[in-house]
Amino acid sequence: MSLLTATSVRVRSAGAGALTAAGYLLLVLVAAVAPGLFTDRDPLAARPADRLLPPGSGHPFGTDELGRDLFARVVHGTALSLEAAAIACAIALVLGTALGLLSGALGGRVDELLMRATDVLLAIPSLLLSLALVTALGFGTVKAAVAVGVTSVAGFARIMRAQVLRVRAAPYVEAARAAGARWPAVLLGHVLPNAWGPVRGFAALQFATSLLSVSSLGFLGYGAAPPAPEWGSLVAAGQNWFASAWWLSTLPGLTVAATVLAVNRLAAALPDAERP
Amino acid sequence: MTRYLLRRLAHTAFVLWAAFTASFVLLFLLPGDPVATMVLGGGGSAALDGAQVAALRHAYGFDRPVPAQYLDRLLHALHGDFGSSVQSGERVGALIADALPQTAQLTGAALLLALLGGGALALAGAWTRSRRLARLLDAAPALGVSAPTFWTGLMLIQFVSFRLGLFPSVGAAGPAALVLPALTLALPAGAVLARVFTGSLRAALGEPYVTTARAKGATRARVYFGHALRNAAGAPLALLGLLVGELLAGSVVTETVFSRGGLGRVTASAVATQDIPVVQGLVVLGAAVFALANLAVDLAQPLVDPRLLVRTAAPRSVTA
Numbered sequence: 173m174s175l176l177t178a179t180s181v182r183v184r185s186a187g188a189g190a191l192t193a194a195g196y197l198l199l200v201l202v203a204a205v206a207p208g209l210f211t212d213r214d215p216l217a218a219r220p221a222d223r224l225l226p227p228g229s230g231h232p233f234g235t236d237e238l239g240r241d242l243f244a245r246v247v248h249g250t251a252l253s254l255e256a257a258a259i260a261c262a263i264a265l266v267l268g269t270a271l272g273l274l275s276g277a278l279g280g281r282v283d284e285l286l287m288r289a290t291d292v293l294l295a296i297p298s299l300l301l302s303l304a305l306v307t308a309l310g311f312g313t314v315k316a317a318v319a320v321g322v323t324s325v326a327g328f329a330r331i332m333r334a335q336v337l338r339v340r341a342a343p344y345v346e347a348a349r350a351a352g353a354r355w356p357a358v359l360l361g362h363v364l365p366n367a368w369g370p371v372r373g374f375a376a377l378q379f380a381t382s383l384l385s386v387s388s389l390g391f392l393g394y395g396a397a398p399p400a401p402e403w404g405s406l407v408a409a410g411q412n413w414f415a416s417a418w419w420l421s422t423l424p425g426l427t428v429a430a431t432v433l434a435v436n437r438l439a440a441a442l443p444d445a446e447r448p
Numbered sequence: 449m450t451r452y453l454l455r456r457l458a459h460t461a462f463v464l465w466a467a468f469t470a471s472f473v474l475l476f477l478l479p480g481d482p483v484a485t486m487v488l489g490g491g492g493s494a495a496l497d498g499a500q501v502a503a504l505r506h507a508y509g510f511d512r513p514v515p516a517q518y519l520d521r522l523l524h525a526l527h528g529d530f531g532s533s534v535q536s537g538e539r540v541g542a543l544i545a546d547a548l549p550q551t552a553q554l555t556g557a558a559l560l561l562a563l564l565g566g567g568a569l570a571l572a573g574a575w576t577r578s579r580r581l582a583r584l585l586d587a588a589p590a591l592g593v594s595a596p597t598f599w600t601g602l603m604l605i606q607f608v609s610f611r612l613g614l615f616p617s618v619g620a621a622g623p624a625a626l627v628l629p630a631l632t633l634a635l636p637a638g639a640v641l642a643r644v645f646t647g648s649l650r651a652a653l654g655e656p657y658v659t660t661a662r663a664k665g666a667t668r669a670r671v672y673f674g675h676a677l678r679n680a681a682g683a684p685l686a687l688l689g690l691l692v693g694e695l696l697a698g699s700v701v702t703e704t705v706f707s708r709g710g711l712g713r714v715t716a717s718a719v720a721t722q723d724i725p726v727v728q729g730l731v732v733l734g735a736a737v738f739a740l741a742n743l744a745v746d747l748a749q750p751l752v753d754p755r756l757l758v759r760t761a762a763p764r765s766v767t768a
Contacts, residue, residue: 291463292466296735432595
């Protein structure tokens with residue numbers, strides 16, 4: 173709860189841009205949880221009589237080649253797209269911080285080995301690495317999300333490790349050790365809370381990056397299976413009719429861009445290091 | 449310097465070996481049965497019976513113990529041989545070599561555009577005395593990193609190609625067809641460069657030598673281009689290795705949007721058909737490009753900023 177209030181205080185002082193971003197993201201979140209509040213149309217219901225209608229009253233985003241309402245498809249696709257980005261981000265956050273914590277706390281051989289492993293992860297361009305993972309795991313929203321998540325593990329591990337090394341040398345950790353606290357207790361009680369600030373900032377940025385990557389995989393056809401609406405695959409589906417129906421790819425893509433921009437804007441408004 | 453170079457070369461070799469090993473574990477061991485994966489590739493139904501699968505397994509050496517398979521593949525990879533494509537039967541090396549020139553053109557053009565655009569954006573933002581313009585230029589990179597490339601590509605096709613009729617939207621004929629894909633690929637890279645360069649340029653312009661130069665009567669242009677530019681170039685330069693790798697990988701999306709041939713298309717179809725040997729070759733190529741670009745950048749850094757040579761010559765402390 174303290175995180176939420178701190179964020180809102182910060183957002184208020186950050187001005188109109190961040191406020192707009194927060195408002196838009198709130199709408200996106202509502203659309204993910206309760207798409208029915210925005211549209212009562214069925215995203216899968218085809219009405220051939222209404223095919224390829226431009227945006228207008230009744231169909232704010234127009235209709236596709238089967239006469240499905242594009243706005244309903246974008247709204248109902250929100251949950252799938254956000255879920256994928258959240259899974260990717262959560263995997264990277266949990267694995268990355270755990271590895272970084274171990275690496276920084278244990279030092280020595282383990283540290284050396286883990287850091288060389290992150291070198292290798294960082295050496296393979298991230299999109300290529302997630303494509304390799306998709307090849308091994310197969311297609312689907314969750315698998316694509318896992319593939320994207322693994323590519324950002326190294327970044328979290330590096331940041332966490334740097335924070336652990338910084339906090340380790342702090343006098344209060346020395347004091348805690350001198351007072352007889354064991355390492356696990358020190359790590360969980362002192363190091364982790366103090367390292368949290370930069371990690372959270374990175375996680376917010378990473379959520380935006382994950383959303384972009386997941387949408388790219390969806391666009392390339394490795395995400396959700398066809399009838400289900402997902403932002404990236406909606407853009408790809410509109411490509412075939414794009415010359416005559418500009419709204420098909422444009423509006424779902426604009427939704428992705430606006431969401432990523434809003435997350436980035438809020439991430440920039442987050443305080444870097446916050447006192448718990 | 450020689451010792452430094454040798455150490456860097458050894459590190460590059462290590463990264464390549466590790467990328468090979470990681471992709472071997474990922475692609476050949478993780479799926480459980482690579483043959484089943486390849487036969488079922490792309491979600492199609494298996495048309496082969498047990499005996500045929502067993503024959504395939506033998507042909508690819510999957511019936512041998514894992515360490516033997518690994519050593520065999522590694523030895524062949526050292527000679528540039530990554531096996532042959534499951535889909536077409538073509539050698540992976542030849543497949544990549546055929547597609548490479550087109551993608552190298554695209555990536556090179558995109559890198560050039562990103563450097564020029566990102567550099568110009570940062571310089572203009574630092575140069576202008578209009579607050580409003582400076583704020584606008586500062587905000588531009590945020591748009592560049594937030595827009596998905598598949599979407600910006602389609603937007604360029606819609607507005608520049610369909611509406612204005614300026615450049616062709618698809619194909620790879622001639623330099624005109626290169627403009628829109630290169631621009632699409634360059635946008636996020638240029639935005640990142642602009643952001644980093646803006647920061648380092650501001651820092652450089654705040655240095656005492658800038659004040660001194662101005663006090664001695666140097667013009668703004670002389671101070672910006674003669675003093676600050678070179679001192680600020682190190683930070684964006686350090687990113688180049690990373691950006692070259694990302695541009696190469698980004699060609700998957702860009703080439704798909706613009707229906708261009710090249711490595712990106714090879715990658716997209718290899719992933720779609722789960723053509724494991726081809727994907728492995730591409731992963732190792734990506735790591736090689738990243739590692740070599742990084743090596744080149746590290747060697748070029750002291751030429752741009754000679755202070756680095758003094759620093760590396762000084763006794764090194766253990767870096768955290």
